[in-house]
Amino acid sequence: MEEKVYEVPADWAKRAYVDDTKYRAMYEASVRDPEAFWGEHGKRIHWFHPYHRVKNTSFAQGKVSIRWFEDGTTNVAYNCIDRHLPARAKQTAIIWEGDDPAESRHVTYQELHDEVCRFANVLRNRGVGKGDTVTIYMPMIPETAFAMLACARLGAIHSVVFGGFSPDSLASRIADCRSKVVITADEGLRGGRKVPLKANTDAALERLGNTVEHVVVVRRTGGAVNMEPGRDVWYHEAAKMVTSECPAVEMNAEDPLFILYTSGSTGQPKGVLHTTGGYLVYAAMTHQYVFDYHDGDIYWCTADVGWVTGHSYIVYGPLANGATTLMFEGIPTYPSISRFWDVVDKHKVNVFYTAPTAIRSLMQAGEEPVTRTSRASLRLLGTVGEPINPEAWEWYHRVVGEGRCPIVDTWWQTETGGILITPLPGATRLKPGSATRPFFGVKPEIVDAEGKVLEGPAEGNLVIADSWPGQMRTVYGDHKRFMDTYFSTYPDKYFTGDGCRRDADGYYWITGRVDDVINVSGHRMGTAEVESALVAHPKVSEAAVVGYPHDIKGQGIYAYVTLMAGEQPSEDLRKELVAWVRKEIGPIASPDLIQFAPGLPKTRSGKIMRRILRKIAEDEFGNLGDTSTLADPAVVDDLIHNRQNKR
Numbered sequence: 089m090e091e092k093v094y095e096v097p098a099d100w101a102k103r104a105y106v107d108d109t110k111y112r113a114m115y116e117a118s119v120r121d122p123e124a125f126w127g128e129h130g131k132r133i134h135w136f137h138p139y140h141r142v143k144n145t146s147f148a149q150g151k152v153s154i155r156w157f158e159d160g161t162t163n164v165a166y167n168c169i170d171r172h173l174p175a176r177a178k179q180t181a182i183i184w185e186g187d188d189p190a191e192s193r194h195v196t197y198q199e200l201h202d203e204v205c206r207f208a209n210v211l212r213n214r215g216v217g218k219g220d221t222v223t224i225y226m227p228m229i230p231e232t233a234f235a236m237l238a239c240a241r242l243g244a245i246h247s248v249v250f251g252g253f254s255p256d257s258l259a260s261r262i263a264d265c266r267s268k269v270v271i272t273a274d275e276g277l278r279g280g281r282k283v284p285l286k287a288n289t290d291a292a293l294e295r296l297g298n299t300v301e302h303v304v305v306v307r308r309t310g311g312a313v314n315m316e317p318g319r320d321v322w323y324h325e326a327a328k329m330v331t332s333e334c335p336a337v338e339m340n341a342e343d344p345l346f347i348l349y350t351s352g353s354t355g356q357p358k359g360v361l362h363t364t365g366g367y368l369v370y371a372a373m374t375h376q377y378v379f380d381y382h383d384g385d386i387y388w389c390t391a392d393v394g395w396v397t398g399h400s401y402i403v404y405g406p407l408a409n410g411a412t413t414l415m416f417e418g419i420p421t422y423p424s425i426s427r428f429w430d431v432v433d434k435h436k437v438n439v440f441y442t443a444p445t446a447i448r449s450l451m452q453a454g455e456e457p458v459t460r461t462s463r464a465s466l467r468l469l470g471t472v473g474e475p476i477n478p479e480a481w482e483w484y485h486r487v488v489g490e491g492r493c494p495i496v497d498t499w500w501q502t503e504t505g506g507i508l509i510t511p512l513p514g515a516t517r518l519k520p521g522s523a524t525r526p527f528f529g530v531k532p533e534i535v536d537a538e539g540k541v542l543e544g545p546a547e548g549n550l551v552i553a554d555s556w557p558g559q560m561r562t563v564y565g566d567h568k569r570f571m572d573t574y575f576s577t578y579p580d581k582y583f584t585g586d587g588c589r590r591d592a593d594g595y596y597w598i599t600g601r602v603d604d605v606i607n608v609s610g611h612r613m614g615t616a617e618v619e620s621a622l623v624a625h626p627k628v629s630e631a632a633v634v635g636y637p638h639d640i641k642g643q644g645i646y647a648y649v650t651l652m653a654g655e656q657p658s659e660d661l662r663k664e665l666v667a668w669v670r671k672e673i674g675p676i677a678s679p680d681l682i683q684f685a686p687g688l689p690k691t692r693s694g695k696i697m698r699r700i701l702r703k704i705a706e707d708e709f710g711n712l713g714d715t716s717t718l719a720d721p722a723v724v725d726d727l728i729h730n731r732q733n734k735r
């Protein structure tokens with residue numbers, strides 16, 4: 089197959105921080121002597137006390153320990169705000185675009201300072217200090233960024249929970265990190281529809297007993313909500329009682345900054361823990377180089393701050409760089425399918441970063457909703473969250489970017505803190521569908537099932553051989569789980585959970601998860617979580633969940649469900665189960681297809697053979713592999729015969 093290659097546009101080679109020659113030299117230096125490289129680049133942020141020790145990391149079996157800049161002290165909020173004030177007090181830090189196109193707001197760095205200090209004082213008055221955890225369950229409004237930065241200012245650890253999660257999901261995340269303070273809003277607003285955030289919070293707290301002492305409620309829609317006297321306080325009222333000065337607490341580089349829960353192959357979501365110094369250095373540096381961010385650029389990442397992309401590339405990376413970052417409350421299709429491009433024109437966006445699923449869904453509506461807008465300000469496009477198919481890449485490039493904007497296809501994970509494999513727009517020839525080459529300091533390797541490192545063009549599993557500053561440090565409260573999950577499959581290496589191919593040019597092509605994690609519209613879902621939600625339903629006896637290829641979402645959720653004896657499958661029950669999962673986890677976990685199965689394929693020892701279920705969901709019946717270990721081979725015929733297909 090002829091591979092398409094896009095050269096670096098001439099104007100990009102000229103304006104960018106790095107061209108190909110410089111990339112190669114910097115990359116080579118970064119992996120040859122990480123101490124020297126990061127010792128130098130660590131200085132890009134302000135340190136109250138400079139570090140002397142740069143890298144102290146080990147991936148060794150049973151002894152995994154990751155420490156960067158460990159004797160330095162700093163504060164993330166200081167770096168994202170105070171440090172910029174002499175030059176940027178009047179510059180816009182955050183452009184907020186509301187769900188309603190008539191609503192937008194510019195927050196300058198000075199205002200950001202004042203708002204964050206006020207928020208920090210409100211929290212401090214409620215006992216929040218260094219090392220405390222605060223759960224943030226908020227819509228996409230500037231106050232969400234203020235709340236995160238306020239925690240960072242005080243040295244508190246925030247745990248942002250995506251506003252689309254259910255009360256149960258919120259409750260288990262509050263319980264896991266034992267937050268005594270929760271920040272939420274009356275309601276969120278998306279596509280003209282209200283999201284009952286405060287009501288969900290109330291429901292979550294009811295399940296938890298009296299563990300949460302304070303709920304700070306930001307008024308967004310003005311909708312009626314219940315306020316629990318003594319526990320709940322309106323933010324706008326509390327903020328009136330405090331000043332706009334609050335000192336930034338001096339933090340050690342390795343003090344925790346935030347927890348973010350993410351799905352894995354097994355069990356409950358785990359609390360990915362990121363710390364202060366290395367995370368910020370890495371988020372800021374990748375933001376600058378990957379998006380080639382220059383002063384004055386208007387930068388827009390469409391992610392939600394409930395995900396890591398929002399943490400690193402809406403809030404921390406851009407603000408550490410003194411950038412202007414756009415925060416969008418709404419959805420791509422409201423009030424019209426041109427919304428993204430209308431916002432680009434309205435705010436003269438230069439850099440636009442989104443998910444492949446959004447591109448695929450907009451593609452369906454044809455070119456006109458795009459071409460009727462100008463988009464003249466756009467210079468660079470980016471994608472994140474899942475593999476992008478070449479057709480969607482080409483459409484994004486040709487229609488949205490009019491052939492003049494390079495696309496940075498950025499591969500990374502909640503665990504990695506920042507982008508690990510990506511083109512640099514002034515340096516990298518692009519191949520549609522490839523995340524291309526490693527960022528500075530990143531050592532990807534491809535290994536086979538036995539862990540043998542494969543050289544040259546190869547396909548296998550993706551591991552990273554050495555640490556980088558943005559790497560997660562542990563699973564909150566469970567270091568053993570951290571080591572078992574990421575460092576035991578391939579001893580002494582970080583295992584990503586992704587499959588990958590490397591071509592003859594050394595370009596990396598991510599092929600998707602190789603574990604029981606599925607990627608639905610760029611959102612990570614553990615199949616185990618959906619299964620446990622399904623079996624919690626009184627009529628369900630057993631469930632197995634797998635991913636299947638979905639034209640828009642990338643992967644859809646396919647659930648095989650065995651009912652309790654005496655229960656009859658029906659369309660109504662199918663709907664009931666979908667609604668049930670939405671209620672248990674949240675809308676992002678809704679099964680796309682449910683197949684009622686009298687039995688699931690199991691080994692004689694009772695283990696469900698997911699490989700077979702995956703093949704059936706993917707329509708690959710001819711290729712089921714070895715079925716000789718099945719306890720009851722007839723089960724498979726029934727599954728094939730009754731498979732669901734609504735693609």
Ligand code: WTA
Pocket residue numbers: 350395396397471472473474475476497498499500501502503523584585586598600601607610611612
């Ligand atoms: C997938 C999102 C292909 C991958 C930042 C990874 C990608 C998981 C890409 C992490 C990409 C992310 N190409 N696949 N450019 N970016 N992924 O933790 O499977 O929500 O392991 O972090 O998304 O998802 P997470």
